[in-house]
Amino acid sequence: MKTKLKLSLLDHINYPADLRKMRVSQLPQVCEELRSFIIDTVSLNGGHFGASLGTVELTTALHYVMNTPYDQLIWDVGHQAYGHKILTGRKPFFDTNRKHKGISGFPRRDESEYDTFGTGHSSTSISAALGMALAAKQKGEHDKQHVAVIGDGAMTAGLAFEALNHAGIAGTNLIVILNDNCMSIDPNVGALKEYLTHLTLSKAYNKIRRKVGNTLNKIPVVGEFSKDVLNHAKAGLKSAFAEQANFFEALNMRYFGPVDGHDVIKLTAILADLKQIPGPKLLHVMTTKGKGFLPAEEEKTLWHFPGLFDKVTGEIHKKASTTLQPPKYQDVFGHTIIELAELNDKIVGITPAMLSGSSLKFMMEKMPHRTFDVGICEQHAVTLSAGMATQGLKVFCNIYSSFMQRGYDQMIHDVVLQKLPVIFCLDRGGLVGEDGPTHHGIYDIAYSRCLPGVIISSPMNESELRNLMYTAQLDKTDQPFIVRYPRGRGVMPEWRKPFEEIEIGKGRIIREGADIAILSFGHPGNFANDACLDLEKEGIYSGLFDMRFVKPLDKDLLHHVFQNYTHIITVEDGCKVGGFGTAVAEFRTEYKYQADLQILGVPDQIVEHGKVEELYRECMYDKEGIMYTVRASKASIMSLRKEVLTARF
Numbered sequence: 276m277k278t279k280l281k282l283s284l285l286d287h288i289n290y291p292a293d294l295r296k297m298r299v300s301q302l303p304q305v306c307e308e309l310r311s312f313i314i315d316t317v318s319l320n321g322g323h324f325g326a327s328l329g330t331v332e333l334t335t336a337l338h339y340v341m342n343t344p345y346d347q348l349i350w351d352v353g354h355q356a357y358g359h360k361i362l363t364g365r366k367p368f369f370d371t372n373r374k375h376k377g378i379s380g381f382p383r384r385d386e387s388e389y390d391t392f393g394t395g396h397s398s399t400s401i402s403a404a405l406g407m408a409l410a411a412k413q414k415g416e417h418d419k420q421h422v423a424v425i426g427d428g429a430m431t432a433g434l435a436f437e438a439l440n441h442a443g444i445a446g447t448n449l450i451v452i453l454n455d456n457c458m459s460i461d462p463n464v465g466a467l468k469e470y471l472t473h474l475t476l477s478k479a480y481n482k483i484r485r486k487v488g489n490t491l492n493k494i495p496v497v498g499e500f501s502k503d504v505l506n507h508a509k510a511g512l513k514s515a516f517a518e519q520a521n522f523f524e525a526l527n528m529r530y531f532g533p534v535d536g537h538d539v540i541k542l543t544a545i546l547a548d549l550k551q552i553p554g555p556k557l558l559h560v561m562t563t564k565g566k567g568f569l570p571a572e573e574e575k576t577l578w579h580f581p582g583l584f585d586k587v588t589g590e591i592h593k594k595a596s597t598t599l600q601p602p603k604y605q606d607v608f609g610h611t612i613i614e615l616a617e618l619n620d621k622i623v624g625i626t627p628a629m630l631s632g633s634s635l636k637f638m639m640e641k642m643p644h645r646t647f648d649v650g651i652c653e654q655h656a657v658t659l660s661a662g663m664a665t666q667g668l669k670v671f672c673n674i675y676s677s678f679m680q681r682g683y684d685q686m687i688h689d690v691v692l693q694k695l696p697v698i699f700c701l702d703r704g705g706l707v708g709e710d711g712p713t714h715h716g717i718y719d720i721a722y723s724r725c726l727p728g729v730i731i732s733s734p735m736n737e738s739e740l741r742n743l744m745y746t747a748q749l750d751k752t753d754q755p756f757i758v759r760y761p762r763g764r765g766v767m768p769e770w771r772k773p774f775e776e777i778e779i780g781k782g783r784i785i786r787e788g789a790d791i792a793i794l795s796f797g798h799p800g801n802f803a804n805d806a807c808l809d810l811e812k813e814g815i816y817s818g819l820f821d822m823r824f825v826k827p828l829d830k831d832l833l834h835h836v837f838q839n840y841t842h843i844i845t846v847e848d849g850c851k852v853g854g855f856g857t858a859v860a861e862f863r864t865e866y867k868y869q870a871d872l873q874i875l876g877v878p879d880q881i882v883e884h885g886k887v888e889e890l891y892r893e894c895m896y897d898k899e900g901i902m903y904t905v906r907a908s909k910a911s912i913m914s915l916r917k918e919v920l921t922a923r924f
């Protein structure tokens with residue numbers, strides 16, 4: 276049961292204007308209540324957790340000091356913006372967060388005027404904020420503030436560096452807030468992270484910084500004019516010092532910090548000062564991911580996205596099951612790559628910042644020298660893989676399907692055109708559920724199908740995933756090899772079967788039927804299988820063919836199907852436009868078959884967030900959707916037969 280919180284202050288805050296009516300001294304209490312509100316709701320409804328707890332004070336201070344929504348606040352990724360949502364009109368609906376038809380787990384322009392930029396994928400905030408700042412300049416809105424809040428993880432991406440490079444010379448008053456909690460989802464990685472740690476901890480750097488500050492403070496102040504002059508002198512000296520030592524200053528961003536991101540009163544003072552300082556600036560804020568909820572502070576990766584939990588004991592609820600559960604596809608990948616790497620010493624594993632999410636963490640634990648977490652750098656991950664492949668390594672580059680969109684040019688330019696046999700394991704292929712449109716991995720089939728020579732495969736179950744991974748690392752092809760699989764669990768509790776090679780471009784017959792054939796690609800073959808079994812009880816016998824490969828297509832199997840069935844239905848967990856069904860339609864046209872063809876998959880529209888089962892249903896390719904389509908085909912066959920019989924007799 277939801278416990279009613281005593282929201283003595285938060286009860287009176289629905290919008291930032293209400294917050295601004297509070298005294299600064301009341302802000303710590305607002306933060307406490309906001310934090311409790313987040314803990315209370317996420318424990319019951321789920322969602323991202325640690326990141327939003329870490330930004331409670333920053334969020335409160337920003338909305339207190341900045342004149343939002345006129346001043347524009349841009350959150351990077353957006354998974355840390357729950358406090359922002361609660362303070363900007365969505366407190367009453369916050370329990371619908373990430374639910375079907377409820378509010379989104381990320382900022383969305385169509386949800387609130389306070390959400391200035393839609394997010395989900397990382398490292399966009401500085402570019403977007405700079406774009407808005409330049410637009411404001413053009414429009415003569417010189418008093419408008421633009422604040423990008425970016426995490427230390429998101430800061431590792433090329434896109435963020437590109438934006439900083441531009442911001443340094445763009446002549447706007449942009450404020451970048453670097454929310455540094457030393458964490459991505461897993462511990463943050465890379466030289467920038469080392470640098471930020473050095474900046475925070477370096478005794479030498481901070482000693483000189485303090486010395487410069489103290490010396491300047493000893494200069495006597497006489498009147499307002501002198502104060503101004505002194506401040507300029509301070510700034511100049513500090514800047515001259517910092518420029519030598521500070522990466523951001525070297526890029527022409529005034530650097531401030533590091534400051535305690537949990538001292539809301541100090542933060543308001545600093546932000547108010549920053550508003551007065553012209554030019555691009557970066558405020559380095561130190562925060563603790565999971566702040567205020569001990570288990571989350573202690574195990575930050577686990578509490579990035581914990582699922583439902585008991586807010587009193589900190590126990591994460593596990594789904595009770597009496598039977599052995601099938602594993603998650605990601606875990607099958609994670610364990611299988613180790614088995615393969617033990618057999619083949621050329622194998623290495625790469626992930627751009629999804630060490631836990633991809634389960635490559637198992638390999639990192641066992642074979643750290645053959646496992647690479649490169650940070651949120653999908654483009655780099657792809658080209659790095661290409662570089663390694665030129666040297667004969669067998670690279671398993673594991674990228675979530677939707678994040679792979681970032682690495683598309685690298686896939687074409689660095690991998691495909693050079694015919695390099697990189698193995699791409701595209702996890703989260705298909706609809707992902709509550710993360711919604713930014714994270715649905717539905718375009719990969721279409722965007723890779725047009726690339727010459729690329730092998731595109733998808734397993735229907737765990738065994739198939741293992742065998743496709745096994746096949747991909749055999750020296751049977753010198754082409755890029757994609758294995759895409761969905762978020763969540765498979766169907767085989769007993770999944771550790773011996774490896775078997777799969778002939779590239781060969782599908783398999785699951786069952787023959789009469790008149791109607793279902794061609795499936797990947798995991799939805801299981802929905803089709805269940806549909807076939809239920810339809811048999813109604814006397815409808817449909818064939819089922821697991822095509823395994825979209826490219827190369829199993830033409831022999833397709834000829835067999837088109838020659839023996841009058842009604843063909845394709846099923847895929849991807850967009851209909853340009854996907855697997857389109858490939859079958861192209862085949863049908865090429866060979867002038869007349870069979871009726873229905874394509875089931877994600878329609879040409881934006882599919883929102885919700886439980887994945889709700890979304891499959893909405894898109895009509897769950898078991899019921901497939902049964903509905905098969906029955907409709909059957910009805911059309913029957914009425915055609917009736918017509919023929921009537922005409923004959």
Ligand SMILES: Cc1ncc(C[n+]2csc(CCOP(=O)(O)OP(=O)(O)O)c2C)c(N)n1
Pocket residue numbers: 326329352354355395396397425426427428429430456458459460564627628629651653678681
């Ligand atoms: C392009 C892209 N790659 C990967 C992700 C997955 N992802 C979401 S949050 C996150 C960690 C971000 O770290 P940071 O920016 O420091 O935020 P924190 O969670 O620490 O607050 C990652 C890797 C993503 N959203 N977008």
Ligand SMILES: CC(=O)[C@@H](O)[C@H](O)COP(=O)(O)O
Pocket residue numbers: 323352354395396460580632703707710762
């Ligand atoms: C915000 C973000 O991009 C990630 O946290 C993402 O939500 C992870 O998705 P999975 O839960 O599928 O690993």
Ligand SMILES: [Mg+2]
Pocket residue numbers: 426427428429454455456457458459463
């Ligand atoms: Mg971080």
